[in-house]
Amino acid sequence: MRRYTPKDDVQKKPYYTDRYWVAPQVPKYPVEEDEVFAEDLKAIKKKFKVDDAYIQVEQMVVYIRSEDNFGVLQLMRDELGYTQLSELSAIDRLAERGQFEVFYQMLSMQKRKRVRVKMLIDEHEAVNSVEKLFRSADWAEREMYDMFGIKLNNHPFPKRILMPDDWEGFPLRKTYPLQGDEFAAWYEVDKIFGKEARDIIGPELRDSAMVDRYDTKRFARLGHEVPYGAEFKADQPETPLGYQEEEGVFMIEKFDEEKSVVISDRDR
Amino acid sequence: MAQHQVNYAQDGGLPVALTTVDKVVNWGRSNSLWALTYGLACCGIEMMASGASRYDFDRFGTIFRASPRQAELMIVAGTLTKKHAEFIRRLYDQMTEPKWVISMGSCANTGGMFNTYATVQGVDRVIPVDLYLPGCAPRPETLQYAVMMLQKKIRREKAIKAQKPKRLM
Ligand code: SF4
Numbered sequence: 001m002r003r004y005t006p007k008d009d010v011q012k013k014p015y016y017t018d019r020y021w022v023a024p025q026v027p028k029y030p031v032e033e034d035e036v037f038a039e040d041l042k043a044i045k046k047k048f049k050v051d052d053a054y055i056q057v058e059q060m061v062v063y064i065r066s067e068d069n070f071g072v073l074q075l076m077r078d079e080l081g082y083t084q085l086s087e088l089s090a091i092d093r094l095a096e097r098g099q100f101e102v103f104y105q106m107l108s109m110q111k112r113k114r115v116r117v118k119m120l121i122d123e124h125e126a127v128n129s130v131e132k133l134f135r136s137a138d139w140a141e142r143e144m145y146d147m148f149g150i151k152l153n154n155h156p157f158p159k160r161i162l163m164p165d166d167w168e169g170f171p172l173r174k175t176y177p178l179q180g181d182e183f184a185a186w187y188e189v190d191k192i193f194g195k196e197a198r199d200i201i202g203p204e205l206r207d208s209a210m211v212d213r214y215d216t217k218r219f220a221r222l223g224h225e226v227p228y229g230a231e232f233k234a235d236q237p238e239t240p241l242g243y244q245e246e247e248g249v250f251m252i253e254k255f256d257e258e259k260s261v262v263i264s265d266r267d268r
Numbered sequence: 269m270a271q272h273q274v275n276y277a278q279d280g281g282l283p284v285a286l287t288t289v290d291k292v293v294n295w296g297r298s299n300s301l302w303a304l305t306y307g308l309a310c311c312g313i314e315m316m317a318s319g320a321s322r323y324d325f326d327r328f329g330t331i332f333r334a335s336p337r338q339a340e341l342m343i344v345a346g347t348l349t350k351k352h353a354e355f356i357r358r359l360y361d362q363m364t365e366p367k368w369v370i371s372m373g374s375c376a377n378t379g380g381m382f383n384t385y386a387t388v389q390g391v392d393r394v395i396p397v398d399l400y401l402p403g404c405a406p407r408p409e410t411l412q413y414a415v416m417m418l419q420k421k422i423r424r425e426k427a428i429k430a431q432k433p434k435r436l437m
Binding site for chain 1: 299353378386390417
């Protein structure tokens with residue numbers, strides 16, 4: 001059984017005690033331990049500069065130079081048999097070292113191996129598109145631009161894919177607030193009604209735990225329907241539930257419990 | 269002024285008591301609430317279930333329409349993203365008066381669990397809502413109950429009045 005820890009004051013404690021805690025890494029092994037990977041790495045090293053390479057969780061990770069990415073992927077596709085690009089995106093390491101880490105996850109069906117090609121790019125550096133090699137890179141690169149703001153060379157349609165076209169900011173950057181910046185907070189109001197409507201509509205209510213049972217404009221009393229904006233004080237009688245007027249409605253039959261049949265056999 | 273003369277200034281200028289007309293018109297309106305299909309996320313599945321044979325929305329006269337021109341009820345079922353907010357407003361504006369909106373589920377009411385940059389924190393920031401239906405997701409019975417509450421609300425309204433255009437602002 002799991003050891004019991006008292007949880008009464010758990011809310012008072014900060015969730016993370018160490019903000020800069022670094023998760024333990026999965027062990028890395030030298031590439032020579034796997035024959036197939038060693039061969040592949042040799043072929044890549046023959047033509048391109050490789051900064052680092054190791055095996056992690058049975059996959060080879062290769063760090064290359066950012067200007068070589070098209071060449072390396074072409075080599076891997078045409079000569080090494082890595083015919084699929086299953087995933088491509090970036091990791092924000094701007095705070096850590098002022099760079100983005102772009103990764104390409106490659107799959108070879110013949111060798112039954114996966115290789116992750118990684119490269120580090122500067123914040124404003126544009127990346128060569130690999131869309132001409134792999135069609136799957138089309139949308140993945142657009143998403144990379146959408147989420148991180150990484151620009152692409154030679155992409156056929158370099159446009160945002162998930163966020164609206166007129167969006168400002170790149171949401172997957174670590175500096176982007178989860179609940180959105182000022183632009184995001186007012187986006188729909190600005191777009192539909194115009195900036196001058198901000199005062200009328202008011203800011204977003206982001207406190208999801210807020211409940212005010214006497215505020216009938218924004219909250220209903222549980223189990224009782226309250227008309228919008230009705231005056232309600234603590235000592236008032238309860239409003240009973242009712243889906244129809246007491247006297248009934250013209251030509252509409254009211255549900256009669258006496259006359260109904262309860263089916264208890266669910267498989268009937 | 270002779271006693272038998274009708275006071276045209278009274279009761280909205282019509283020489284009949286409006287209650288009966290109100291009742292007939294509202295009875296018709298409340299029992300033919302054609303809804304615009306507006307399933308945006310998981311709540312949409314419950315809305316579809318309400319429309320299908322087991323829960324059978326048709327017996328309330330609620331028939332789902334794919335065009336805003338034919339609909340007078342918008343059941344916003346699901347998460348409204350900021351990208352989509354513009355279109356929900358446009359579709360709402362395309363619906364003919366009189367029109368009503370049910371906001372179905374936590375996401376449509378307040379943004380629900382999606383307390384993020386990309387979700388509209390409640391559809392009432394964009395379109396006026398008549399009825400908020402809590403739950404994540406509300407069961408089909410709950411949606412039926414909401415429709416019946418809305419019918420009750422419609423029956424309370426005056427039928428022949430200058431329809432005050434429902435605008436958020
Ligand atoms: S309220 Fe719950 S069920 Fe409905 S759309 Fe949101 S997350 Fe899905």
